[in-house]
Amino acid sequence: MSGLLSAIPLSAIRVFEAAARLGSFTRAAQELGMTQAAVSWQVKALEKRLDQHLFRRLPREVALTPAGERLARAASEAMSVLRTALEDLSTSTGGVLAVTSVATLATQWLAPRLGAFQLKHPDIAVRLDTAVKTLDLVRGEADVALRLGSGEWDGLESIRLFPSILTPLCTPEVAAQLSGAPAPEVLLEATRIGEAVEWNAWFKAAGVPPPETEARLVMQADFQALEVAAALADGGVALGSPILFARELAAGRLVQPFETCVTFRGGYWLAYPKERRRTRKIAEFRDWLVACVAEDPAIARYAPLAETAV
Incomplete structure (x- = not known):
């Protein structure tokens, strides 16, 4: 098993995770900045190495097989851990904290207190958003x-x-x-x-x-x-x-x-x-x-x- 794992490049797991999460090779390609053909090739290579089908190809989307669902859960958790670790390293000295808030809470309660936070943490800059649209935190639209x-x-x-x-x-x-x-x-x-x-x-x-x-x-x-x-x-x-x-x-x-x-x-x-x-x-x-x-x-x-x- 260890030999199999060492033979699978991380890039293939990254491509698979995106395609599984988005349910589409095309959308995965757009997110990753690749061509749809490159995504398809990476997935096929991964399936060949595992000797199992991970997706069922449908007319305009793809669906996970039982084996694909098992791998997708593990891949999602692994990529989340990796993204968090990389972010922790890149923001260990602070960075920008993107805060989205309902408007009245932001103007009446949070904003008057933010100065105290900035004094306590001068290396963290706060960007406050009060747009009506609900931002997707999981996708990183705000922290x-x-x-x-x-x-x-x-x-x-x-x-x-x-x-x-x-x-x-x-x-x-x-x-x-x-x-x-x-x-x-x-x-x-x-x-x-x-x-x-x-x-x-x-x-x-x-x-x-x-x-x-x-x-x-x-x-x-x-x-x-x-x-x-x-x-x-x-x-x-x-x-x-x-x-x-x-x-x-x-x-x-x-x-x-x-x-x-x-x-x-x-x-x-x-x-x-x-x-x-x-x-x-x-x-x-x-x-x-x-x-x-x-x-x-x-x-x-x-x-x-x-x-x-x-």
């Missing part, structure tokens, strides 16, 4: 992601940061206009900003029947930060996270007219590829971020509410 969701993503390891929690937020001036009826029912007639489903969930948590119409909803935006920005301009009452907008609350720019909060299932997570968990720049960022979460008083205050998620 780590801060996401809102269940925390269950194929190929990724996830660490829960804090819950997804919403409460009414407005300026002191708008809150003063609500003081005539200091009960949650007053918000039924208030100018509201945000999605109807989230407001209905909040009214239910406050013990108030939801409104029959959406006439008082004046604005919905793609990002929570945009909705709260409208509230900061005295545009009405927005649903926002008391964790993400803790600075504005502490400064008195925003107030929370009612203590009632609604917590949604899932939450905010840090995610990264499982096979890259030991990569230095990812490990340094993960440890720093977890420490930031542990030191945040707003998270400590509201994290227990995750048990009441709807």
Whole structure:
């Protein structure tokens, strides 16, 4: 067996792994910068050495045989280990850490803290992306992601940061206009900003029947930060996270007219590829971020509410 292994070049395993993962010789060739004929030749040579068929050739794609499936699992793991090791060597002195994040979390919570990370790790430059498109971490489109969701993503390891929690937020001036009826029912007639489903969930948590119409909803935006920005301009009452907008609350720019909060299932997570968990720049960022979460008083205050998620 050792003689057989020594006779098989690593390049053949690399080509096989790409073709197995992509299900196509053509796509494998594009990824590897080779011709389709070269990929086909490498696979045929590997099959000849092993004396087994690894693929079934179909009209526009290829499918693994049982033997191919066994080899593909091992090849995938081996290439992942090799890629991680090479990356660790090439980034042992730092490098660029590509972070993709949901927009409001990035602008309200992460960005104000990144300076502290840069001071602690001056050899690691951070590139922050807030594009709406979900980047594929497994394919290397970013190193780590801060996401809102269940925390269950194929190929990724996830660490829960804090819950997804919403409460009414407005300026002191708008809150003063609500003081005539200091009960949650007053918000039924208030100018509201945000999605109807989230407001209905909040009214239910406050013990108030939801409104029959959406006439008082004046604005919905793609990002929570945009909705709260409208509230900061005295545009009405927005649903926002008391964790993400803790600075504005502490400064008195925003107030929370009612203590009632609604917590949604899932939450905010840090995610990264499982096979890259030991990569230095990812490990340094993960440890720093977890420490930031542990030191945040707003998270400590509201994290227990995750048990009441709807």
